[in-house]
Amino acid sequence: MLEVQGIHTYYGLSHILFDVSLRVEAGQVVCLLGRNGAGKTTTLKSIMGLAPPARGRIRFNQRDVTGWPPYRMARQGAGFVPDNRRIFADLTVGENLEIAARQGPGAEKWDRERVYDLFPALRAMDRRRGGLLSGGEQKMLAIARALMTNPQFLLLDEPTEGLAPLLVKSLGERIRKLKELGLTVLLAEQNLRFTLGLSDYGYIIDNGRICHHGRVAELVNDPQVRKICGI
Numbered sequence: 707m708l709e710v711q712g713i714h715t716y717y718g719l720s721h722i723l724f725d726v727s728l729r730v731e732a733g734q735v736v737c738l739l740g741r742n743g744a745g746k747t748t749t750l751k752s753i754m755g756l757a758p759p760a761r762g763r764i765r766f767n768q769r770d771v772t773g774w775p776p777y778r779m780a781r782q783g784a785g786f787v788p789d790n791r792r793i794f795a796d797l798t799v800g801e802n803l804e805i806a807a808r809q810g811p812g813a814e815k816w817d818r819e820r821v822y823d824l825f826p827a828l829r830a831m832d833r834r835r836g837g838l839l840s841g842g843e844q845k846m847l848a849i850a851r852a853l854m855t856n857p858q859f860l861l862l863d864e865p866t867e868g869l870a871p872l873l874v875k876s877l878g879e880r881i882r883k884l885k886e887l888g889l890t891v892l893l894a895e896q897n898l899r900f901t902l903g904l905s906d907y908g909y910i911i912d913n914g915r916i917c918h919h920g921r922v923a924e925l926v927n928d929p930q931v932r933k934i935c936g937i
Contacts, residue, residue: 707732707859707890708753713762715752722748723759724915730859735881735891737901737922739931740911746894747789749911750861753892754779754786766859783811785857789864789894791848795837799828799847802836806854814856814887821850824880842873849880859890866897874900902926 708730715723723745730736738746751757753764758773765771766782776786794802803818822829825846831839836847845865852860862881866874874897881904884891895901901908901922908925910918918931925931 707767708892709765710749710753711763711765713749713752713759713764715748715757715759717748717757722757722914723752724913725762726752726911726914726916727762728909728916728919730890730892732858732890733885733888734906735885735893735904737905737908738892738894738911739896739898739901739908739925741896744896744911745914746896746911747863748914750786750863750892750894754784754861756786780855780857783856783858785852785855785860787848787852787860787862787865789867791844793836793839793844793847793851796835798833798835799839800832802847802851803854806851808855811856811858814889816853816856818854821853824853824883825850842869845869845873845877846880857889859892860884861892861894863894864896865893866895866900878904898926898931 710726710728712725712727713723714725726749738749740746748757752759755774755776763770763772766784771779800818803821827843828846828850836844839847865877878900893901893905905922908919908922909916910925910931918925
């Protein structure tokens, strides 16, 4: 579904990504692991067109989408959940969901009731303003809002950051459910233990370069990988 081929991405004159390549097959959950500042967020932004690469190619659903703006990526079926959530603080939970609703190409059809079934806590907050939600509740809302676009492919940036252990466990169960429904996911995380039970394959990024890749069960036992990820 996704193939990233040797991309180099810059912020101004700063060279952030160096020859990054990765693949995500349809129906997989693939993780991109690394410390803060390793290049995970920039990789996701490069894919979504928020930080277009200066060199290299990105193919999505067998199309060359290199440099496509985010709205075109969304129309092609890519949903993005940023690490800072970016919900509309002055809108209610229900309004945040309805403003994102569209008939996307995803096989599973999501509407407000269905995302409330996945995140029951949000149902009781339907009329609460987004800015009044806790960090964990905002994270759930950000994922639910992305699902309202009916994506084929979901990019999740640091979904567990700042969450209490119980919320991390609950979030893992929701992502596992999405995997069971056949949604393809690229998960950028530094929490290796969280990703272990969710992902089919993993890439390790450090200083803007992919330095290891393989099945997650193999990566977690690699001493060098554990050092890079800080575990």
